Amino acid sequence: MKKWILAAAVSAALMGCAGQQQSETSLPEGVTLVETVSFSGEQVGIPYRKYQLANGLTVILHEDHSDPLVHVDVTYHVGSGRELEGRSGFAHLFEHMMFQGSQNVGDEQHFKMVTESGGTLNGTTNTDRTNYFETVPNNQLEKMLWLESDRMGFFLPALTEEKFEVQRETVKNERAQRIDNRPYGRMGERFNQAFYPQGHPYSWPVIGWPEDLNRADVEDVKHFFQRWYGPNNATLTIGGDFDEMQTLAWVNKYFGEIPAGPAVDAPVKELVTLDETRYLSMEDRVHLPLLRIGMPTVYARHEDEAALDLLSNILGGGKTSLFYKNLVKDGLAVQAGVSHPCQELACQFSMYALANPARGGNLAELEQAMRDSITEFEKRGVTDDDLEKVKVNFEAGTIFGLQSVQGKVASLAFNETFSDNPDMIGFDLARYANVTKEDVMRVFNKYIKDKPMVVMSVVPQGQTQLIAKADNFVPPAEKVASVAVESLDIKPQISSAFDRSIIPAAGATPVLTMPELWKGQLANNIEVIGTQTTETPTVEIVIYLNGGHRLLDVNQAGLAGMTAAMMNESSQKRSSEELTQALEMLGSNVSFSASGYQSQVKISSLTANLDKTMAIVQEKLFEPGFTAADFERVKQQKLQHLQRELTEPNYLASTAFSSLLYGENSPFGVSSGGSLETVSAMTLDDVKAFYKKQYTAGNAQIVAVGSLNEAQMLTKLATLSSWKGAATPLPKLAELPKFEGGKIYIVDKPEAAQSVIKIGKRGLKFDATGEFYKSYLMNYPLGGAFNSRINLNLREDKGYTYGARSYFSGGPELGFYQATASVRSDVTTKALIEFIKEINAFQEAGMTEKELDFMKSSISQSKALDYETPYQKAGLMRNIQRYNLDDNYSTQQTAITNSIGLNELNQLAKEQLNLDDMVILVVGDRAKIEPELSTLGYPIEILQL
Incomplete structure (x- = not known):
């Protein structure tokens, strides 16, 4: 147990002591301090203060001043486990409904305000709780508390039949995308019917049975909200860079006057049993x-x-x-x-x-x-x-x-x-x-x-x-509760003591500090870029090897990934099980992977265990086993994985889209994972040959983030200094095919519950501050944000999809533009019409002044969130390293964002968004979708994959 005790002692180093306890007399009226928790020595934990408001709301505050951001979480102790039989899906439906505005927050404004503030947001539901959360720059905290409090206390006045119907359709689309249209998607809900007794709150799916959603009405929704979404059934947790007493004052102002809901008892815990298999x-x-x-x-x-x-x-x-x-x-x-x-x-x-x-x-x-x-x-x-x-x-x-x-x-x-x-x-x-x-x-x-x-x-x-054995279980007929919730004593809607319609102003814009980067070289000239972060005693290292799928002929597609998979197996000294055991004993992870332009070695380690971890990296990197037994097993797994992917509509769509854009003779036109034909033809000698070509010091660059300074990190990485080999030049790209825009291509997926739509063209290669970056800015209000034109139309207004977006993607040599969504099969043509309408309108008239202001505010302020975690810092450094960018390129991007004008962006829209230059791809049930698609006037071609 020595390693365990040592690791626990090491982890204590990441916790400082909390500040001194606030005096009760200095707290806002109605706020009670419950406890102050701090840590020192060998204790492990997160320092915080816990408060309670008079209405029962629990408030937890954790200060962390390392980055100029705050994270706000409101967790309600209600999930699908609080529902009644035959009335399932309400908790998850509320996850959607609570984003649709409240008495003082307009329709779709929750997403708009958070995004415009430079933040991110979401909500999740499971069997036992629902939570809503935002991460924003620290000057936006008051606005977030206003938003969260308004939907807690003033949601019902804004609830309409129309909003309810749209969100019910959105939930159905989510179910179709995540369950009905996904292999094994319905397994979990069927399994749970057999696993739990009838009426057990886990016996129905969190997303709800379709028939239960269909029988719900607005009154059911109101009653469910009144029963479970009161402050006494919620916890408000705030972490980050904030002033505690100011934050408490805001919390009390916005949440304190919301009346408590009905009393909530803890659910009864009874062990589940089975009488027979x-x-x-x-x-x-x-x-x-x-x-x-x-x-x-x-x-x-x-x-x-x-x-x-x-x-x-x-x-x-x-x-x-x-x-x-x-x-x-x-x-x-x-x-x-x-x-x-x-x-x-x-x-x-x-x-x-x-x-x-x-x-x-x-x-x-x-x-x-x-x-x-x-x-x-x-x-x-x-x-x-x-x-x-x-x-x-x-x-x-x-x-x-x-x-x-x-x-x-x-x-x-x-x-x-x-x-x-x-x-x-x-x-x-x-x-x-x-x-x-x-x-x-x-x-x-x-x-x-x-x-x-x-x-x-x-x-x-x-x-x-x-099948393993003949079925001996049939799910019993569902019993339908007469009401969605048990009878309630509902308190009347309150009138606020202040004007809640006034949106709180943002505080002073936080000062953004780029991570302090260092650059070095190993003795064999491998470039290293790094930064030190002392928040946790951990190290994250990524070794990038330029090449990847791009090094290969299309007939060897999948070989980069196959070689990486073999690097995850045995070495010449130890079996893969023994290597895994050694890493597990250290709490470390070492994984090899490959992608379009590079292979990677990803290393995660507690700082105290880095030397031993790097010794394992050396063994795996320099002495791979490449045994015949490993190869046959991994190859068989790859083949079966490919067979499985051929049942996935999104995989079919991505594969077909790439083939249309780049052709079958380009590495970008075939999947980097390979095909059944290319993987079947691979040999162990192919793997060994690619290893020699790819895994050389000349191809390598390293990014390192951790609690070590430059000298310490370079000393730890010196074990790689003996690595040899020159860089491998990229082969010449095949000539790209003539691009046929203005045509609909169909990939048949019989019985598909949804259709995957992709509209796009070949586009710009990556640049950090040029036309590619400016095109990203241009597309943002069209399809780059949640409240973009495309998503608001197809998801929020029409209820055709769970989500729709458009984006530019660029690499070192090539790029593409794509607009995409998974839509209900019965509205495939209608959804495509809306896509075409939105893209055409944006291309012809461009964005508005309001959209320009929104884009500038959202993207420039979001920089406060860019460098918090080690892997966010690693991503920043990898861009600098890979594209030879200035260390301050992110600051240059902000300057471009803030200064670019409407005319320049709208000219880009005219140039980049011509639908006549784009192909339209639909993966779905051909028999159901082709007749209606043919009425649009586009030539149609059926693709065989």
Whole structure:
């Protein structure tokens, strides 16, 4: 346990002491200080102060002055678990409805105001809570509190039948995109019907059953809001760069007069049980048969949760697990894993495996192999390494999760909502640290061994012979509650003591400070660019190797990714399992990947463990094993992955779009992941040859961010100084095909619930301060922001889609422009008409003065959020390094943004947005969409992929 204790002590260094406790007499009237929590020495946690308003609102403040930004989170203790049977989907529907304006905030203005302030925002819903959050420059805090308070206290006066209907359609589109149109999308909701007893709040999906959404009305929505969205059922958490007493005064002003809602009791926690093993199956538009097994265990923060988490990791937590050894490495499965997700009311010991069709794909055989692995664990027991690696990784994950203010705020809000105590990090670390071998075996015997389970088979359509066992479970008919919520004593709407229609003014614009960068070289001339950040004792390093997919002939497409995958396997000294084990013991991660123009080695480590981590990097980088067994397994996994992707509408659309723009003879016209033909033809010798071409010192550049200064970081990286090899020149690009605009191309996806639309053309290559960047500014109000013309039209006004956008994408040599959305199949033509209308109108008349002001405000102020996390800093430095930019290029961009005029932007729109130069691609059910599309007057061509 020495490493675990050391790691915990190291992590304490990232927490300072909180300031002195505020005097009760200095607090605004009605605000009570509940506790002040600070840390010193070897304690681990996030310093904060917790307050409560007279109406029951809990307020948590965490000051972090490292960046000029604030993160605001309002978490309501309501999710789909508060719904009644037959009335599902309300909590998620409210996530959408609460962005549609309130009494003093106009329609669509929430997104507009936050975006115009330079911020980002979103909301999420799960079974147990709904949260809304914004990250903004610190001068916008008062405005955010005004926005959040208005929808908490003054939402209902702005609720209309029309808004309700549009958002109901948006939710249906979200369901179609995320569930109905996605392989295995309906598996989870079907599985949960069998796993939980009828009427259990987790037995229906968070997004709701379609029939439940259809039967809802505006009055149901009002009652649900009145029941659950009061201040006494909410936690307001603020983190970042702010003045505490000023913030408390604003919180009290905007939230203090909102009356408390009905009393909220904690939901009853009863352990879920199964009386027998339940089998069920489903046919789907998939390539790989999938087996999912689940067993009920406990609930979140139950005393047995931590031991069950460790057990799941031992069984199926990666390359060192029994499932990987027995299912994946043996070739029986393409993927397999075990996890133990926990929710407020129930946890699930969850096991899955994607069968390898090359081995027959029989799920009964797969089920037996999974059961045999469980039996093997019982005989093998728990080792010291099993315990230590899980504990070290849990602690390391905790540290990496504190690299952003948002991460810290999320932790505080979550812990307060579900434990009535924001300070749970130390408790959680301790409960994992204290798990023993005996604890793991005890929970195995109590909850897993010989216990009933749910076994679900998902098979390709028409292949029911592959299911594990005949179904013995049929979901019972749904009972429909007569009301959406139980009867309420509703308090009348309040009149505010001040004029809430006045939008709070922004404070003084924060002073933005670019990270202090340094540039150096290793002894072999590898360029290094870095910066020091001392917020956490961590290091993030990325080794970029120029080349990637661009180095290859199209007949070898996928080889860059295949080689990177092989680099993630064994070395000449150790197996991939042994290397993974070594990294897990350090709480480190080393991963190889490849993309269009480069291969990458991504390294994450606790600072104290960097030397040992870099030794593993050296071993993997300089002494790859490249064994035949690894290659055959990885190749088979790649092939099955490609087969699976061919069932994904978005993959089909991206592949077809690239082929249309660049042609089949260009590396940009074929997928960097390759095709079934190119991957099938690959040999281990191909991998070895590409390794020699790609993984040379001459191709390498390094970006480093961490708690070390320049001299210390260069000393740690000196282990790479022995790396040799010259840079590899890029081959000449094939001639691009003649581009045929003004035509509709269709890729047939039978029975697709949605159509994927892509409209676009070849475009500008990347530049940081020239025409490409200015085109980005030009497109922003058309399709670059949430409240852009395209998204407001197709999503908010028409309800055709869950989201629509347009953008310019550029690389070192080429780029493209694209407008895209996934839309309901029955409105494919109508949605395309709206796309065409919006692009044509913008191209002809350009943006308005108001849109210009919005764009300038949003983009220039958003710079305050650009450099907070290590990987944000790394992205900045990589652009400087890759494109040889000035260190202050971001400041130059801000100057361009603030000075550019309407005439220049609108001239760019005329030049860049001519629809006659663009192709139109639609992936969908041809039989349903082609007849109506043919009425638009465009020639139509059917593409075969």
